[in-house]
Amino acid sequence: MKFAVIVFPGSNCDHDMYHAVKEILGEEVDLVWYQNSNLENYDGILLPGGFSYGDYLRSGAVAATSDVMNQVKVHATKGKPVLGVCNGFQILTEAGLLPGALMRNKKLSFMCHQEELLVENNETMFTSGYGKGEIVRFPIAHGEGNYYCDPETLSSLKANNQILFTYQNNPNGSVENIAGIINKEGNVLGMMPHPERAVEALLGSNDGLKLFQSIVKNWRESYYVTNA
């Protein structure tokens, strides 16, 4: 399986994502500068964390208008996996690929520590390697991770089982403790916590590895079914 890590000016978790996929997961991966983008030959798109365009205007707002995001939309409509972490999640909401918005943390401060998350839905291409209700530990590192959506959107997220991860101890004021959601089609995941920084015991947790392994396993199964 071949991944692209999209690099915007101001991305700073791109190498963490690259390292997780290349060295730990052992799959093919390229760092793809947002301007030299041809995503046709990639199977999975990874939008890393950071501060694209200095978070000017709103986090992710400027990156969301870039041409590469149009290609990400095309990729997503083909049902291929897209994972946005932290700033990547902010970009996905700003681009309209996921509902809601990420606002300033309730206590206004930037937070950087490990959080316990509950796996709410394990019947997706991203979470099939986890047990339902499993508790995992991923680091968070954000100032604007306070997930907001209106009550109608929230009901729809619940009705379609789109909430994948919730915080055990809500650090930022997110509605319903939401830490990560998928689109209705189930192939675009956005989350504030960093699974790519939790792939080796040395990093304090390797709970994130199963997320990447799930993507690869499900992609292989669907690929072989489609091409059998």
Place this chain on the structure above:
Amino acid sequence: MRKVTVFITLKQGVLDPQGKQIQESLNALGYKEIQEARVGKYIELQVEDGPNLEARVREMCDKLLANPVIEDYHVDMGEAVHS
């Protein structure tokens, strides 16, 4: 040319932690009459006059300047300045 001003505010019902902090700080300074503070953005645009300008500015707000999920905006088209 004209100077167009865009005011962006958080929707009613959307929590504004920054505004809340400002309210509390003003209260702490003795301004007990402050019941609420809401923080928004003010953007000045120098624009060449042209047809459908207001509609175009609104389109810019919808596409980039404001996030309709959490924000409202209003536009002041200003006055044309002839140079």
